[in-house]
Amino acid sequence: KEIISFGVGDPDLPTPEHIVKACCEAAKKPENHRYPSYEGMLEFREAVAERCKRDYGLSLDPEREIIALIGSKEGIHNFPFAFVNPGDYVLYPDPGYPVYKTSAIFACAKPYAMPLKKENNFLPDLDKIPSEVARKAKIMWINYPNNPTSAIATKDFYREVIDFAQDYNIIVASDEAYSKMTFDDYKAPSFLEVEGAYEVGIVFDSLSKTYNMTGWRIAYAFGNEKIVNGLKKVKTNVDSGVSQIIQEAAIVALTSSQDCIRETLKIYQTRRDLLYSGLRELGLKCEKPKATFYLWVEVPEGKGSIEFATELLDKAGVVCTPGVGFGEHGEGFVRFALTQNEEKIKKALKKMREVM
Ligand SMILES: Cc1ncc(COP(=O)(O)O)c(C=O)c1O
Structure with missing residues (x-):
């Protein structure tokens, strides 16, 4: 899989x-x-x-x-x-x-x-x-x-x-x-x-x-x-x-010219918008980040961050990081890094839609 x-x-x-x-x-x-x-x-x-x-x-x-x-x-x-x-x-x-x-x-x-x-x-x-x-x-x-x-x-x-x-x-x-x-x-x-x-x-x-x-x-x-x-x-x-x-x-x-950073950011911004709106459509809560290539997403009520991340992996084949891995106050959240291209993001969202 x-x-x-x-x-x-x-x-x-x-x-x-x-x-x-x-x-x-x-x-x-x-x-x-x-x-x-x-x-x-x-x-x-x-x-x-x-x-x-x-x-x-x-x-x-x-x-x-x-x-x-x-x-x-x-x-x-x-x-x-x-x-x-x-x-x-x-x-x-x-x-x-x-x-x-x-x-x-x-x-x-x-x-x-x-x-x-x-x-x-x-x-x-x-x-x-x-x-x-x-x-x-x-x-x-x-x-x-x-x-x-x-x-x-x-x-x-x-x-x-x-x-x-x-x-x-x-x-x-x-x-x-x-x-x-x-x-x-x-x-x-x-x-x-x-x-x-x-x-x-x-x-x-x-x-x-x-x-x-x-x-x-x-x-x-x-x-x-x-x-x-x-x-x-x-x-x-x-x-x-x-x-x-x-x-x-x-x-x-x-x-030298910093244009390369702007090029990279354009790519991350498109990915950010895609993943952000996809996750919101799935009913997940998160802020649209103004910086970094991370989305800090609230875990649905009643679930722990490890439980939710495990469920996404087992059922949809999607990996995110349980918030508790960054300290006890990270509980209640999972982190998505924007390190997949648009096609993969769309695929991941589709798989999540099927199981959530
Ligand atoms: C907040 C933060 N600081 C520092 C680092 C380390 O970066 P590097 O050692 O590659 O400069 C990272 C890497 O992910 C990071 O997230």
């Missing part, structure tokens, strides 16, 4: 040709066959600085305020090791990208879940964090545009986060892996654009989703010099940097 999977957030579209070509050229250069620098090539960090200037109006020092990462997952994992002592709290969104919680545990910190609830537009309610937890917290993870809920954040929310972080002396780590994956003329602000963010914050961004480069493993972090430097110190002891071959391709991705 045919299985159509909306399970994994891995783009099915290829990396744009000009980026692949740059990689092939870079592979021929002997200087790229040696160990790279820990913090990334200066040219790569300059390309990131230029991108941040154009996209957010930020003026970053590429030498001290930007670091290359072997995918943002690597940076997210290593980050707590720079800043927590055993027993400190790490605040993380639930549902959320699982690595925030597991990296806290690896670093002997105590993960503390901030529930993302529908009635609060999937933003954490900072007033609900007990002050004794906040006082012992070192890091707060935020992630907008959000995986898995596809929620977006306003600058007002970011201002609240900055106030909270200043009150309790907490580092804000803003994971912006989906910052460029936006629809309907929506443009996602960066946390670092907001006044006061630099004092408390670091941003993680990635080429994975923006340029269909999940398999290349390249990302970057930017922000407060001291915070960036903490991460750099940990990494110096853990890995030996991103391959220069990949960095050279990434420079081309960041500095």
